[in-house]
Structures are given as C-alpha cells and as structure tokens.
Amino acid sequence: MFQLDPRSGVPIYLQLKERIRHQVTSGRLAPGTRLPTVRELAVDLRINANTVSRVYSELQREGYLETRQGSGTYVREVGRDLREARRDRVRELLREIVAEGLNLGYTQEELIAALKAEIDRIHDKDRRDSP
Amino acid sequence: MFQLDPRSGVPIYLQLKERIRHQVTSGRLAPGTRLPTVRELAVDLRINANTVSRVYSELQREGYLETRQGSGTYVREVGRDLREARRDRVRELLREIVAEGLNLGYTQEELIAALKAEIDRIHDKDRRDSP
DNA sequence: ACAATTGTACTAGGATATTAGGACAATGCG
DNA sequence: CGCATTGTCCTAATATCCTAGTACAATTGT
Structure with a gap:
C-alpha cells in the first residue's frame, strides 16, 4: 500500500x-x-x-x-479551521523554499516567475485531464 | 565574519x-x-x-x-550546471507546494501573494542583518 | 631542505533520533 | 459480560549525528 x-x-x-x-x-x-x-x-x-x-x-x-x-x-474531514491550519503549512513551506531559493542565488523575480510557471503547468494538466 | x-x-x-x-x-x-x-x-x-x-x-x-x-x-566560480541543478530542485519543491496549495483552495493569486509576502519577510530580515 | 601553514584522517565522547518489544487501555461486537 | 481488535504508554537497544582532540599529509615560501 x-x-x-x-x-x-x-x-x-x-x-x-x-x-x-x-x-x-x-x-x-x-x-x-x-x-x-x-x-x-x-x-x-x-x-x-x-x-x-x-x-x-x-x-x-x-x-x-x-x-x-x-x-x-x-x-479526517477538512473543516474550516483545519483548512486554516493546512494553509499555515503551505505558508511554512513557502517560507522554507524562499529561504533556500534566495540562498541559492535566485532573485525575487525568478522565484515568482518559477511559481507562476508551476501554477500554469498544473492548470494545463488539469485542463487536459478534464476538458 | x-x-x-x-x-x-x-x-x-x-x-x-x-x-x-x-x-x-x-x-x-x-x-x-x-x-x-x-x-x-x-x-x-x-x-x-x-x-x-x-x-x-x-x-x-x-x-x-x-x-x-x-x-x-x-x-569558486559557480558554474552553469550547478546553478541548473539547484534550480531544478527548487522547481520540484515549488511544484509540490503549488499542488498542495491548490488542493487546499488557494487561488493562483493567493499563492503568488503568499510567496511575495514571504519574500518580503526574508528580504527585510536580510536588510537588517547586513544593510 | 626546512620550517611554518594549510587542510584532512582517524578516533571518540556525548547527545539525539529512530526503531522495536511487551504490557496496557479503550472500543466494538458477539 | 467476555473476548477480540484497536491504538498507546513505557522502556530500552540501537543507530545516527554533531562536535572535538590529536596526529598526519600536502603545500608554500624562505
């Protein structure tokens, strides 16, 4: 499993x-x-x-x-406050990746661009999966 | 130092x-x-x-x-391939975060805004550490 | 060649993290 | 109620990590 x-x-x-x-x-x-x-x-x-x-x-x-x-x-069912908690986690993950990204020489703009690119990827994929 | x-x-x-x-x-x-x-x-x-x-x-x-x-x-001079490798790693992490964030109901705009917020946080911190 | 300076190998102590074993507690179901 | 099934507590063995001490090896420069 x-x-x-x-x-x-x-x-x-x-x-x-x-x-x-x-x-x-x-x-x-x-x-x-x-x-x-x-x-x-x-x-x-x-x-x-x-x-x-x-x-x-x-x-x-x-x-x-x-x-x-x-x-x-x-x-577990995802309630409203739980959703908030998980959003905190997403923020936490974002904080880590920003720290690491900047540490590795990314500029702010590059990070934002990379995020947008990944968002587009997933969007395109969703569109293909359920047109 | x-x-x-x-x-x-x-x-x-x-x-x-x-x-x-x-x-x-x-x-x-x-x-x-x-x-x-x-x-x-x-x-x-x-x-x-x-x-x-x-x-x-x-x-x-x-x-x-x-x-x-x-x-x-x-x-040492940081070579192109090293930078590319690091970049792939960051992209991979970003992809996971985007997937999780969208699953939790984040919109694209919210994700981007959250990323910018974290960038500002760290940027401010850097400025305090070494003005 | 020699002496000083550099990073490194080997070792070990102590702390922390990880996994496991066995007894216990709470629940469900006949 | 009684028994099987569930997750959990307590304990301990083991592994891994982090830091330090000492001796060694490679290089430099005189």
Missing part, C-alpha cells in the same frame, strides 16, 4: 508519514477512509507497530488523521 | 555552511576570494577546526569552494 525504501537514508517513519500526508492532501485518500491498522501496516512493511503508531499519532496532531482506539484510524 | 547562534537548534556546521553558501551565490564573496583558514575561523567562532573543515569540504564537494592543502580555501 505504501512503498518505502529502507536504504534511502530517510527514516522509515518519515517516509511513511509524508506518503500518507501526500495522499491525504492530494485527495487520493478521501476523508473518512479507514487506514490499515498499525499492526497490519507494520507486518506489511516489516516494521514495528509502534513506528506506524508514531506516524498516525503525529498526523493526527497535525490534523490529517483521526484515530479512535478500538476502531481504527481514519482520514 | 560569520555570525552563528549556538542556541538556535540548527547545528553549527549547517549554519556556517549555509551562510557561506549564501555569500557565495549572492556574490558578496567573489570568486577567487580566499576564506579564513580552518583554524582562524575555528578560533573566531569558538568551535573546533574540524567542524570548519567539514563545512569547507562539503561546500567543495558541492562545487562552491575550492580547497588546496597548504594554501587555503577559495571561492
């Missing part, structure tokens, strides 16, 4: 966390969807159940999942 | 590395400029010479510096 690479240097729990987060934010895991149990996923990935639990817990704290003991872990 | 913050949580060597990288890419350290010796900088920053050496070595591997044993460490 989630493919990981133990030799990538990136900790397993981080890989898993980002995979799940991505599937949630991209909508490939719809709100309400029940995720595998920590033990199922642990066996599947050949890791410890606690490692999976850590991922679920952190994603819950960050507002992406909702875990109910005895029942399971579910993708 | 390089101001660091031991309590920032960011490892010393990383802080130093990014400072130097920034000064190189921004042109404040011109190609050919000789950097302080590892011992000079170590004394100045009250850290170990090996820590400085690590920074110099990594920046050399990444193409920003050129170190010659017995002589010193010099700023």
